[in-house]
Amino acid sequence: xxxxxxxxxxxxxxxxxxxxxxxxxxxxxxxxxxxxxxxxxxxxxxxxxxxxxxxxxxxxxxxxxxxxxxxxxxxxxxxxxxxxxxxxxxxxxxxxxxxxxxxxxxxxxxxxxxxxxxxxxxxxxxxxxxxxxxxxxxxxxxxxxxxxxxxxxxxxxxxxxxxxxxxxxxxxxxxxxxxxxxxxxxxxxxxxxxxxxxxxxxxxxxxxxxxxxxxxxxxxxxxxxxxxxxxxxxxxxxxxxxxxxxxxxxxxxxxxxxxxxxxxxxxxxxxxxxxxxxxxxxxxxxxxxxxxxxxxxxxxxxxxxxxxxxxxxxxxxxxxxxxxxxxxxx
Amino acid sequence: xxxxxxxxxxxxxxxxxxxxxxxxxxxxxxxxxxxxxxxxxxxxxxxxxxxxxxxxxxxxxxxxxxxxxxxxxxxxxxxxxxxxxxxxxxxxxxxxxxxxxxxxxxxxxxxxxxxxxxxxxxxxxxxxxxxxxxxxxxxxxxxxxxxxxxxxxxxxxxxxxxxxxxxxxxxxxxxxxxxxxxxxxxxxxxxxxxxxxxxxxxxxxxxxxxxxxxxxxxxxxxxxxxxxxxxxxxxxxxxxxxxxxxxxxxxxxxxxxxxxxxxxxxxxxxxxxxxxxxxxxxxxxxxxxxxxxxxxxxxx
Numbered sequence: 025x026x027x028x029x030x031x032x033x034x035x036x037x038x039x040x041x042x043x044x045x046x047x048x049x050x051x052x053x054x055x056x057x058x059x060x061x062x063x064x065x066x067x068x069x070x071x072x073x074x075x076x077x078x079x080x081x082x083x084x085x086x087x088x089x090x091x092x093x094x095x096x097x098x099x100x101x102x103x104x105x106x107x108x109x110x111x112x113x114x115x116x117x118x119x120x121x122x123x124x125x126x127x128x129x130x131x132x133x134x135x136x137x138x139x140x141x142x143x144x145x146x147x148x149x150x151x152x153x154x155x156x157x158x159x160x161x162x163x164x165x166x167x168x169x170x171x172x173x174x175x176x177x178x179x180x181x182x183x184x185x186x187x188x189x190x191x192x193x194x195x196x197x198x199x200x201x202x203x204x205x206x207x208x209x210x211x212x213x214x215x216x217x218x219x220x221x222x223x224x225x226x227x228x229x230x231x232x233x234x235x236x237x238x239x240x241x242x243x244x245x246x247x248x249x250x251x252x253x254x255x256x257x258x259x260x261x262x263x264x265x266x267x268x269x270x271x272x273x274x275x276x277x278x279x280x281x282x283x284x285x286x287x288x289x290x291x292x293x294x295x296x297x298x299x300x301x302x303x304x305x306x307x308x309x310x311x312x313x314x315x316x317x318x319x320x321x322x323x324x325x326x327x328x329x330x331x332x333x334x335x336x337x338x339x340x341x342x343x344x345x346x347x348x349x350x351x352x353x354x
Numbered sequence: 355x356x357x358x359x360x361x362x363x364x365x366x367x368x369x370x371x372x373x374x375x376x377x378x379x380x381x382x383x384x385x386x387x388x389x390x391x392x393x394x395x396x397x398x399x400x401x402x403x404x405x406x407x408x409x410x411x412x413x414x415x416x417x418x419x420x421x422x423x424x425x426x427x428x429x430x431x432x433x434x435x436x437x438x439x440x441x442x443x444x445x446x447x448x449x450x451x452x453x454x455x456x457x458x459x460x461x462x463x464x465x466x467x468x469x470x471x472x473x474x475x476x477x478x479x480x481x482x483x484x485x486x487x488x489x490x491x492x493x494x495x496x497x498x499x500x501x502x503x504x505x506x507x508x509x510x511x512x513x514x515x516x517x518x519x520x521x522x523x524x525x526x527x528x529x530x531x532x533x534x535x536x537x538x539x540x541x542x543x544x545x546x547x548x549x550x551x552x553x554x555x556x557x558x559x560x561x562x563x564x565x566x567x568x569x570x571x572x573x574x575x576x577x578x579x580x581x582x583x584x585x586x587x588x589x590x591x592x593x594x595x596x597x598x599x600x601x602x603x604x605x606x607x608x609x610x611x612x613x614x615x616x617x618x619x620x621x622x623x624x625x626x627x628x629x630x631x632x633x634x635x636x637x638x639x640x641x642x643x644x645x646x647x648x649x650x651x652x653x654x
Contacts, residue, residue, distance in 0.1 A: 107559075142547070142548055143548075143561060144504075144563065144599070145561070145563055145595065145597050145599045145600060146632060146634070147597040147598055147599060147625075147629065147631060147632055147634075147637070148595045148596075148597040148599070148600065150632075151597070152595075156629075166632075168375070168376075168632075168634075171375035171376070171379075171382075171634075171636075172375070172379070173374070173379050173380045173425075174425070174427055174428070175427070176427050190427060190428065211553075211554055228495075229375075229382070229384070229424050229428070230424065230428050230429075230496070231495070231496065232494065232495025232496055232499065232502065232505070233495070233502070233504070233548045234548055236494070236495060236496070236499050236500050236502065237495075237496050237499050240499055240500070271554055271556060274558075275553075275554075275556045343554065
């Protein structure tokens with residue numbers, strides 16, 4: 025099967041604009057607009073997973089001005105598949121430190137939730153990844169978003185042809201959704217970060233495994249519609265201590281980057297994370313479009329705190345089809 | 355162990371007679387179908403009140419067209435319809451419902467490329483990234499989408515149980531198509547994952563639960579070399595994964611292939627003691643079916 029066939033029928037996206045027409049200028053309305061005048065993103069050093077990470081995460085939350093006291097926090101790591109030789113998932117040490125941090129800052133409740141995109145075996149994924157020990161030790165509830173009760177939600181943008189989105193009830197019982205992706209390249213989307221990580225909140229019981237309806241609608245378009253329509257505020261903590269380069273999100277190579285990246289504007293966080301990988305964010309379709317209405321894409325609108333970008337930048341390799349993303353113009 | 359699993363499952367039944375994915379969640383077709391199948395499998399001689407209420411929940415939630423949705427808000431699904439058919443097939447009073455569902459299921463097809471899309475794709479694409487044949491049609495999770503291994507396997511198992519009553523349909527043709535699709539998606543070395551054996555020149559690995567589900571659908575072709583390779587794959591991956599879901603599906607599958615299941619029953623017991631299978635109705639029900647070993651609801 026050809027690559028383009030595969031994009032259309034299995035992971036798909038690039039064909040949609042060709043068939044449906046490329047004019048996507050009026051795909052979002054006032055209700056979807058939440059871009060601020062400027063956004064704050066923190067890049068903080070964290071060299072290893074076996075070092076104390078709690079203080080770093082507390083600092084990241086505080087310097088971004090996030091108020092968590094009394095709030096119900098929903099942590100959404102990236103737990104998509106397990107390969108003992110790979111670095112696919114958000115490391116459990118980062119999730120553990122986040123649980124500890126939000127609790128110590130006075131959160132009313134912390135739960136961990138994910139809707140894995142490939143596997144239906146939660147027990148295996150949790151155990152193999154090491155996350156089961158974390159949630160057991162910290163007595164945190166884990167919610168399988170794939171089989172959660174669902175609610176129909178109107179879309180605030182229309183990049184896909186979907187009429188509405190079915191979202192887990194768990195999202196409506198939280199005050200803050202914390203996207204905790206791995207810093208990774210992605211063989212269909214270019215990069216997978218805090219916005220793409222939201223594919224995991226969409227329930228497989230409605231959309232199937234590997235959430236194929238969204239793939240039919242186009243990965244870039246689905247990322248935009250999901251993120252524009254989420255019913256609660258978001259924050260991002262990107263696990264860039266060890267990222268993944270090359271043929272991500274599953275079969276790439278480990279890349280030590282030694283950073284955690286924080287912010288309440290997921291577009292700004294992802295744009296900064298892409299720059300850490302020496303990838304041009306405005307060349308990634310969904311980020312470029314998200315930069316029009318969901319958040320800030322350009323550096324002059326992002327107040328960066330912590331490490332200097334130039335000091336932490338790493339040259340993440342990408343597959344041949346995305347070589348153009350590496351030609352930095354900013 | 356059977357009493358423990360049965361009691362845990364019974365305690366999770368909702369007041370409306372159905373089961374949710376975990377205790378406290380709204381009843382849905384997958385959980386209710388598997389729970390009904392499991393509880394009936396341990397007490398096949400008589401109809402327990404709990405099983406009866408579960409079967410009534412299923413009968414009351416069948417769509418007018420014969421299919422079943424996962425729940426009140428989801429669209430119709432071939433997989434949920436197949437599981438409900440398997441659950442209700444032992445009940446004489448529900449035979450019309452099962453056949454109505456079968457006719458609906460025969461008419462469902464996963465989507466494949468259209469002429470325009472094929473032309474554009476042919477012009478644009480040059481690079482081989484996987485080996486699946488998109489023209490082989492099975493069943494999709496959701497109408498109007500691509501065919502995948504798990505929903506296709508459920509549909510094959512359900513339809514093979516009632517194919518003799520569907521002589522006026524093209525059920526045999528659809529079964530052949532579905533089988534061809536499943537064999538096409540097999541991983542190198544045997545076994546299946548959700549439905550991609552290879553992406554971007556890299557081989558993907560099989561999952562034990564999906565391998566067992568596919569082998570159950572292909573149980574009437576047990577001597578095929580592909581089945582035998584996949585049984586070996588299942589033996590290896592189910593032991594490695596060692597989860598309640600993997601062990602339960604493995605026990606059910608090996609039972610249908612006439613092989614020893616005590617190893618898997620032992621793992622089911624240890625797994626339940628360790629974490630209660632996270633309270634998941636699906637795993638509890640499959641564990642009960644796999645541990646019991648007397649009546650296998652997936653036998654065609």
